[in-house]
Amino acid sequence: MANADLIEQRQYAEAVLGGLNIRPFRVDLTEGQLLVPKGRLVVARKLCKHFGWPFEVKALTSSS
Numbered sequence: 001m002a003n004a005d006l007i008e009q010r011q012y013a014e015a016v017l018g019g020l021n022i023r024p025f026r027v028d029l030t031e032g033q034l035l036v037p038k039g040r041l042v043v044a045r046k047l048c049k050h051f052g053w054p055f056e057v058k059a060l061t062s063s064s
Contacts, residue, residue: 009053035060
């Protein structure tokens with residue numbers, strides 16, 4: 001199971017992404033991935049770098 005710090009980071013990431021109207025998105029703690037629409041990849045990567053989130057940003061596809 002993921003530690004409490006990682007869960008808090010996920011919850012904070014969800015709040016920030018929702019507030020910036022980056023939808024749909026998916027945070028996968030087991031794989032360490034943040035899945036966002038293809039057009040928002042650059043913004044999501046900058047957010048991860050700025051906040052120090054330990055997520056690898058990938059494009060959200062219909063099979064994700």
